[in-house]
Amino acid sequence: MTSAAQALRTQRNKALPIGGDTHDIMTNSINTLNKEDAANAAREVRKRRLQAFLFVVPLLVFLVFAFVAPITTMLYRSIHNPTVANLVPDTLILLEDWSGEGMPDDSVLLQFAADMKRMANDRTSGQLADEINRALPGMSSVTKSTARALRRVEDEDIAANGATILLEANKRWAEAATWRAIRDAGPIYTSSYYLTAVDLERDRDGGIVQRDTQIYVKLYTKTLKMAVIITVLTMVLGYPLAFFMAHASSALANFLMVFVLLPFWTSLLVRTTSWIALLQAGGVVNSTLMWLGVTDEPIELLYNEFSTILAMTHILLPFMVLPLYAVMRGIDNSYMRAAISMGSSPLAAWYRIYLPMSLPGLSAGALLVFIISIGYYITPALVGGTDGQMISNIIAFHMQVSNNWELAAALGSLLLVLIVLLYWLFDRFVGTDNLKLG
Amino acid sequence: MNDVETETFLRFDNVKKSYDQKNLVVKGFDMQVKEGEFITLLGPSGSGKTTVLMMLAGFESVTSGDIVIRGKSINKTAPNKRNIGMVFQNYALFPHMSVAENLAYPLSVRKMPKAKIKERVAHYLSLVELSEFGNRRPGQLSGGQKQRVALARAMIFEPMLILMDEPLGALDKNLREQMQFEITRLHKKLGFTVIYVTHDQTEALSMSSRIAVFNDGVVQQCAPPSELYERPINAFVADFIGENNFIPGKITSVRDGKATVHTDGGDVVTQVSEGLPASGSCRVSIRPEKLFIHPTTHAHDNALKVRFTTRIYVGDFIRYYFALPDGTDIIVKVLNDLSAPEFEEGEEAQLLWLATDCIAFA
Numbered sequence: 001m002t003s004a005a006q007a008l009r010t011q012r013n014k015a016l017p018i019g020g021d022t023h024d025i026m027t028n029s030i031n032t033l034n035k036e037d038a039a040n041a042a043r044e045v046r047k048r049r050l051q052a053f054l055f056v057v058p059l060l061v062f063l064v065f066a067f068v069a070p071i072t073t074m075l076y077r078s079i080h081n082p083t084v085a086n087l088v089p090d091t092l093i094l095l096e097d098w099s100g101e102g103m104p105d106d107s108v109l110l111q112f113a114a115d116m117k118r119m120a121n122d123r124t125s126g127q128l129a130d131e132i133n134r135a136l137p138g139m140s141s142v143t144k145s146t147a148r149a150l151r152r153v154e155d156e157d158i159a160a161n162g163a164t165i166l167l168e169a170n171k172r173w174a175e176a177a178t179w180r181a182i183r184d185a186g187p188i189y190t191s192s193y194y195l196t197a198v199d200l201e202r203d204r205d206g207g208i209v210q211r212d213t214q215i216y217v218k219l220y221t222k223t224l225k226m227a228v229i230i231t232v233l234t235m236v237l238g239y240p241l242a243f244f245m246a247h248a249s250s251a252l253a254n255f256l257m258v259f260v261l262l263p264f265w266t267s268l269l270v271r272t273t274s275w276i277a278l279l280q281a282g283g284v285v286n287s288t289l290m291w292l293g294v295t296d297e298p299i300e301l302l303y304n305e306f307s308t309i310l311a312m313t314h315i316l317l318p319f320m321v322l323p324l325y326a327v328m329r330g331i332d333n334s335y336m337r338a339a340i341s342m343g344s345s346p347l348a349a350w351y352r353i354y355l356p357m358s359l360p361g362l363s364a365g366a367l368l369v370f371i372i373s374i375g376y377y378i379t380p381a382l383v384g385g386t387d388g389q390m391i392s393n394i395i396a397f398h399m400q401v402s403n404n405w406e407l408a409a410a411l412g413s414l415l416l417v418l419i420v421l422l423y424w425l426f427d428r429f430v431g432t433d434n435l436k437l438g
Numbered sequence: 439m440n441d442v443e444t445e446t447f448l449r450f451d452n453v454k455k456s457y458d459q460k461n462l463v464v465k466g467f468d469m470q471v472k473e474g475e476f477i478t479l480l481g482p483s484g485s486g487k488t489t490v491l492m493m494l495a496g497f498e499s500v501t502s503g504d505i506v507i508r509g510k511s512i513n514k515t516a517p518n519k520r521n522i523g524m525v526f527q528n529y530a531l532f533p534h535m536s537v538a539e540n541l542a543y544p545l546s547v548r549k550m551p552k553a554k555i556k557e558r559v560a561h562y563l564s565l566v567e568l569s570e571f572g573n574r575r576p577g578q579l580s581g582g583q584k585q586r587v588a589l590a591r592a593m594i595f596e597p598m599l600i601l602m603d604e605p606l607g608a609l610d611k612n613l614r615e616q617m618q619f620e621i622t623r624l625h626k627k628l629g630f631t632v633i634y635v636t637h638d639q640t641e642a643l644s645m646s647s648r649i650a651v652f653n654d655g656v657v658q659q660c661a662p663p664s665e666l667y668e669r670p671i672n673a674f675v676a677d678f679i680g681e682n683n684f685i686p687g688k689i690t691s692v693r694d695g696k697a698t699v700h701t702d703g704g705d706v707v708t709q710v711s712e713g714l715p716a717s718g719s720c721r722v723s724i725r726p727e728k729l730f731i732h733p734t735t736h737a738h739d740n741a742l743k744v745r746f747t748t749r750i751y752v753g754d755f756i757r758y759y760f761a762l763p764d765g766t767d768i769i770v771k772v773l774n775d776l777s778a779p780e781f782e783e784g785e786e787a788q789l790l791w792l793a794t795d796c797i798a799f800a
Binding site: 332334335337338339340341342343344345346348349352353356357 | 523530534591
């Protein structure tokens with residue numbers, strides 16, 4: 001080693017500790033923020049958060065008004081029914097002392113007669129008639145006629161012998177069942193609509209029993225069954241189509257995509273009506289079958305479960321094909337080829353390689369179709385007849401025809417719970433992170 | 439002829455392929471491959487090399503001709519019965535299976551007993567130096583690791599032939615070189631036959647026993663790398679493999695396999711390509727690294743007068759750009775040492791080289 005190099009080395013060795021210290025100080029001051037830096041960084045983060053929030057504000061406002069508020073109202077409505085409590089509050093207070101057996105006291109009847117007269121003049125007796133009638137069929141006309149009878153009676157007369165007048169107006173006021181119906185309709189918060197929605201009711205002692213007529217549970221089951229059938233059908237029809245499209249040339253795939261999307265572009269009513277034209281007794285299908293001699297008289301194709309499932313499968317098919325296609329488009333040919341080159345038969349390769357890889361699309365499509373079909377309304381209403389009705393048709397019936405909004409709300413809430421439950425199950429067993437919607 | 443027949447492992451017999459029933463993508467492909475050879479199909483994209491590979495794997499049908507393995511035509515054999523391993527550019531590792539499950543797949547398809555599968559998978563994992571990674575998903579591996587798994591998966595069922603379709607195309611330069619080394623190592627160790635498709639000529643030159651250069655559906659030349667580089671059969675190969683200068687000129691005489699060509703920068707003596715006419719115009723091809731700038735201590739028998747245009751500093755070497763009087767660019771590569779000369783723009787210079795280092799093409 002030359003003396004110059006030696007000198008350089010000793011110098012470097014001397015300088016090293018100092019250099020090391022400087023290095024430590026440097027890294028410290030580089031890696032930590034001073035106060036001003038920290039304030040700047042925090043402001044930056046706040047600004048970005050605010051920006052992100054502003055982006056979603058319009059949707060948030062819309063959702064609160066169009067989604068959160070109505071659903072909350074619906075949930076509330078299904079347990080909240082103040083009509084009777086508002087109409088005959090004093091009668092209800094007096095009825096609290098009644099045992100529920102035999103006739104209530106005359107004071108109750110007196111108070112009720114006075115309430116009836118007031119309602120007759122306010123023209124609110126109809127509301128009460130509806131409410132009592134729900135618990136006790138036939139009471140609507142009784143209540144209305146009684147109200148008419150009491151309208152002209154003087155207040156003094158009612159105060160003196162209101163009970164007699166009431167009993168003369170209709171003898172059903174002498175039955176304990178009538179008064180029980182009024183008393184039971186009294187509470188502002190009630191579970192009775194939910195009980196009705198699952199075909200249950202409270203008996204006289206407050207126990208929960210089955211109702212005589214079983215409607216809703218059966219309807220829920222049927223709705224689920226139909227949704228499952230429709231989902232399976234769209235899978236069976238959609239999977240091969242999506243597979244073919246995903247592996248066709250893009251020109252052919254785009255052409256086929258038009259056919260898949262065609263149902264989206266035509267009005268729902270037109271599509272459904274065209275099914276009516278096809279399936280009705282004198283429709284295309286039946287006349288062809290009769291012309292071919294397959295059958296002598298028209299087969300019942302329309303206004304039943306069959307037509308509902310058929311039409312809904314047609315309408316919901318794009319919801320299955322689109323996510324499937326999107327996922328399959330991303331699966332390169334080479335996976336299947338690799339599996340086949342390793343000795344797997346094409347079918348086995350599909351089952352062990354392609355199917356698991358396309359599962360996110362399949363489950364997304366299935367979930368979409370299933371959830372949409374569970375709550376589907378228009379198609380069953382148009383082509384379902386009585387046989388093909390689904391739960392949403394009954395909900396609509398209670399809102400539009402029977403005017404029982406509370407029951408409709410209870411049925412709707414149960415449907416919501418059912419969907420959330422199914423989604424939870426799906427998440428448990430398939431996993432939502434496995435979903436791919438586009 | 440009989441000897442060749444027994445030695446030949448894989449043979450392409452006038453294989454043609456058309457997709458649209460009008461145009462041929464592969465126009466009469468002939469090749470004979472010996473067992474254990476590393477054959478590369480090299481060519482620009484759309485030259486038909488991948489189509490040949492797909493026909494060999496069975497994913498594309500053969501329009502006419504024959505593909506023969508060990509004397510038996512496999513044209514009608516289903517792809518899953520061909521026992522050919524394949525490595526893809528995108529690795530094609532099954533994302534829902536672990537690395538070990540990926541490797542076990544071809545074995546489980548063959549109904550091998552579980553214990554034996556486990557043993558074999560462990561062996562091949564150690565072979566590609568990924569023993570610790572058996573339980574990982576492909577998504578958790580780096581590109582190079584994925585490619586090694588794909589390689590192991592193609593080898594694990596001991597196929598008679600392994601096809602590789604641009605397997606290193608998705609890797610960056612450093613990894614690519616590592617993997618080239620890795621593939622060569624495994625090939626030497628296990629001795630399988632490889633048909634390798636690439637458009638990267640350095641890859642082809644550094645790995646192959648023989649390279650078939652494709653262009654426009656036809657094999658231009660099929661030869662070992664050094665021969666391909668030193669003795670290209672035509673201008674396309676000369677241009678496609680490595681860098682090349684083409685000096686236009688007129689043939690004045692051809693004698694004893696040497697031609698004298700008159701160019702703009704002076705007369706040069708060159709080797710003759712097959713089918714070169716005795717007169718008329720031609721192009722003399724010469725590699726940039728075979729040219730020397732006057733003065734030089736290297737042996738030379740040709741000289742060309744040129745003008746300096748510019749030089750580019752690359753690092754390990756320097757690229758000089760010269761121009762002939764007619765405007766033709768000439769590139770010279772000079773090692774970056776003290777002898778690399780400096781020029782003024784437009785300065786005259788003289789390029790020197792050996793007649794054996796250049797070839798005249800028609």
